[in-house]
Amino acid sequence: MPECPGLKKALQRINNKSYPAYKDLKGPHDFGDFSLILDHIQGDPFASPSRIRVRISDDVSKFPDWFFENTDRITAFDDYIARVFETALKKKSGGKKGSGKSGIIYIDPPGQEIIKRSSVVKKADSTEVRFFIGLPARGRRIDSAAAAEMLLGIIPEVVALSLYYEKNDKDALCNHVRHYEDAEFIRSGLKDADLIAFVADGAHLPRRSGIDDRPMAFGTAVPFSSAESLRVTFDTPYSGIISGMGIPEGVTLITGGGYHGKSTLLRAIERGIYPHIPGDGREFIVTDPDAVKIRSEDGRRIESVDISPFISNLPFREDSRRFSTDNASGSTSQAANIIESIEAGAKVFLIDEDTSATNFMIRDKRMQKLISKENEPITPFIDRIRELYDDFGISSVVVAGGCGDYIDVADTVICMKDYHPFDVTKKAKDIAKQDREKRTPEGQEEGFPYFSRVPDRRSINAGKGKRPVKISVKETGRIEFGYERIDMSAVEQVTGKSQLRAIGFALHYSLKYMDGERDIMEIAGMVLDDITNSGLDVIYPGIRGDLDSFRKAEFCAALNRLRTLEIL
Numbered sequence: 001m002p003e004c005p006g007l008k009k010a011l012q013r014i015n016n017k018s019y020p021a022y023k024d025l026k027g028p029h030d031f032g033d034f035s036l037i038l039d040h041i042q043g044d045p046f047a048s049p050s051r052i053r054v055r056i057s058d059d060v061s062k063f064p065d066w067f068f069e070n071t072d073r074i075t076a077f078d079d080y081i082a083r084v085f086e087t088a089l090k091k092k093s094g095g096k097k098g099s100g101k102s103g104i105i106y107i108d109p110p111g112q113e114i115i116k117r118s119s120v121v122k123k124a125d126s127t128e129v130r131f132f133i134g135l136p137a138r139g140r141r142i143d144s145a146a147a148a149e150m151l152l153g154i155i156p157e158v159v160a161l162s163l164y165y166e167k168n169d170k171d172a173l174c175n176h177v178r179h180y181e182d183a184e185f186i187r188s189g190l191k192d193a194d195l196i197a198f199v200a201d202g203a204h205l206p207r208r209s210g211i212d213d214r215p216m217a218f219g220t221a222v223p224f225s226s227a228e229s230l231r232v233t234f235d236t237p238y239s240g241i242i243s244g245m246g247i248p249e250g251v252t253l254i255t256g257g258g259y260h261g262k263s264t265l266l267r268a269i270e271r272g273i274y275p276h277i278p279g280d281g282r283e284f285i286v287t288d289p290d291a292v293k294i295r296s297e298d299g300r301r302i303e304s305v306d307i308s309p310f311i312s313n314l315p316f317r318e319d320s321r322r323f324s325t326d327n328a329s330g331s332t333s334q335a336a337n338i339i340e341s342i343e344a345g346a347k348v349f350l351i352d353e354d355t356s357a358t359n360f361m362i363r364d365k366r367m368q369k370l371i372s373k374e375n376e377p378i379t380p381f382i383d384r385i386r387e388l389y390d391d392f393g394i395s396s397v398v399v400a401g402g403c404g405d406y407i408d409v410a411d412t413v414i415c416m417k418d419y420h421p422f423d424v425t426k427k428a429k430d431i432a433k434q435d436r437e438k439r440t441p442e443g444q445e446e447g448f449p450y451f452s453r454v455p456d457r458r459s460i461n462a463g464k465g466k467r468p469v470k471i472s473v474k475e476t477g478r479i480e481f482g483y484e485r486i487d488m489s490a491v492e493q494v495t496g497k498s499q500l501r502a503i504g505f506a507l508h509y510s511l512k513y514m515d516g517e518r519d520i521m522e523i524a525g526m527v528l529d530d531i532t533n534s535g536l537d538v539i540y541p542g543i544r545g546d547l548d549s550f551r552k553a554e555f556c557a558a559l560n561r562l563r564t565l566e567i568l
Contacts, residue, residue, distance in 0.1 A: 003031065003156075004031045004032075007036070007152065011025075011144040011152075012144060015144035019043070023041045025041065034054050034163070035054065036052065036054055036151065037052060037054070037055065038050060038051075040543075045100030045101060045102050047100075049133055049135075051132060051544065051545065052131060056163050057126045058127070063077070068122060076176055077122065077173075078121065080173055080177070081127065081163070082110050083277075085131070085158065086110070087162075088157075088158040092157050099137050099138065099140070100134065102134050103136050105133045105134070106131060111213060111495055112282075114176075114276065115274055115549050117536075117547065117548050118536040118545055118546065121537075127163065129162075132546075172278075175278055182236040182239045183284060187286045187287075189234055190286065197246075197286065198245070198247070198286045199245045199284075200242050200243070200284035200285065201223075201243050202223050202224065203282055204218060204281025205264050213271075214280075215281040218281070222419040222420070227245060230248075230421070231246070232244065244284065248412055249393075249395045251389060251411050252398070253398055253410040253413045254266060254414045255415050255416070256417055260419065261416040262416045263354060263399055264419070266350055266352055266399050269285065269350060270492065271493070273289050290347040293350045293351075293491075294337050294338055294349050294351050294356075296330035296360065298330050300328050300333050300487070301326050302324055302336045304322045304323070305323050305453075306323070306339060307339055308449070309447065310331075310335040310379050310384065320377075326563070329357070331359055331378055335360065339448075341556075343451035343452075343453065345553070348396070349396045349397070350396075353399055353400045360378060361403070362406075363442065364439055368442075373442055376442075382405060382406060383441050384443070387448075398410075404431075404432070405439055407428045407429065408432055410425075411425075413428040453520050453567045454518065454519050455519075455559065455567060455568070459564045459566035460507065460511060462504075469482075471505055478500075481507065484563055484564055486558050486562050493554065495548060496548065498547055501546060501548075502536060502549065502550055505539045506527050506555055508539075509530075509538070510526075513527070527539070536549060
């Protein structure tokens with residue numbers, strides 16, 4: 001087992017001293033095979049845990065170069081190492097010891113997605129793993145014996161179990177990387193196949209619960225099987241031919257009876273923007289990376305958004321071309337979410353009637369007779385959905401079990417029955433033709449605007465009290481940004497707290513590009529380019545292991561929900 005005499009002596013020297021003496025340990029410590037680096041030492045045992053990392057050279061770990069030949073393999077490799085490191089930590093760590101957070105040791109837990117994270121970073125000639133430790137104390141005095149057990153015992157054992165190629169499950173590692181590459185191979189082929197999503201035969205869609213993204217027990221979930229008319233195949237590099245349901249570009253309606261799997265299918269599609277780990281059941285559910293889930297969001301802030309394509313002639317002559325409110329309704333929020341998503345580069349809209357404003361989605365023929373168009377400021381989504389695809393190339397997938405009018409605008413109609421999909425497009429169109437009294441389309445002259453909004457950097461301030469930057473994520477769905485709280489709970493494709501934390505830091509980082517001329521889309525693109533080129537470390541001034549990569553869509557969503565945002 002590698003040893004570090006220098007760190008051992010340092011721990012003996014500070015034993016029983018007041019807790020701040022731990023700061024003497026800051027910096028690198030040589031264990032021979034690897035380095036242990038203490039980047040941030042907590043101020044007392046009740047503060048946030050210390051941030052540390054280990055770095056091991058490729059010459060020592062001996063992982064084959066094959067894993068590092070392209071960015072896809074590196075992403076999957078890093079993700080796998082994070083998972084085996086977490087497993088080893090749970091196996092070896094003894095839990096809380098002493099006061100405050102003493103004795104805890106953990107790595108930022110990865111979810112079901114395989115995405116770029118800051119917890120494991122492949123360098124040019126080494127691999128770096130970042131994690132957290134609660135340095136032990138009795139009261140507020142240093143417990144060197146317990147610290148030595150963690151730093152000189154547990155960590156070297158965890159490194160030995162997870163960071164050497166010979167100690168890893170080689171088949172599991174290769175399978176992890178190959179599944180990722182196969183999923184990305186399918187994703188790269190969607191456009192050429194005129195598809196916006198692919199759901200593989202045999203996929204397991206249901207999750208354990210609304211707050212647990214792990215798969216439902218495989219014996220109870222119904223394996224997915226494509227409708228024959230929608231079945232397509234991809235000849236992947238490692239898994240061979242994979243068949244499944246292709247969802248075409250255009251307008252797709254998913255319908256069916258209650259509790260037959262409509263929303264379950266849509267949720268699987270919305271999560272398919274990221275690859276998933278082997279065994280998740282959604283490994284080969286693959287979606288256009290620019291697909292965005294749209295929903296109503298009562299109470300959200302809207303700042304200077306042109307919602308006139310959907311809402312105009314508002315009471316009191318309120319300007320819908322530059323619409324702002326601190327308390328949006330269901331319809332205005334859903335209209336703004338669509339316009340902002342177009343601004344962020346969305347290519348697919350995913351919409352479920354269960355989370356939509358009814359008056360935004362449809363006005364049926366009886367309501368049209370009762371309330372004349374002159375007295376209705378809303379142009380419903382059904383009357384814009386074709387224009388979005390025909391003129392802008394933006395496809396839509398709509399779940400609707402109670403409104404048959406969407407059949408008229410759909411290119412494809414999928415009926416879910418007992419969790420199986422059926423292509424009922426012809427039958428649905430035949431029924432629609434027999435209905436002689438249809439609703440009147442309510443398209444208006446207002447076209448979709450040129451989407452360009454320039455943020456005022458003076459309205460974005462992450463400072464709080466004496467701290468120039470105070471950003472944190474204390475609860476799921478919310479970013480603490482200075483004195484403000486950005487509510488992201490309705491942005492349904494966020495993967496978790498670590499992604500929100502990264503978005504929060506990225507918002508502050510983006511100030512460097514806000515010059516009064518660049519619009520939100522350009523700024524978001526520059527931030528994402530920096531992360532692609534330099535990694536997630538670029539958005540934070542120090543070293544952190546709890547940041548996850550994100551898309552432009554979620555970055556823009558956070559900026560748009562910042563209640564202090566002002567548009568020039």
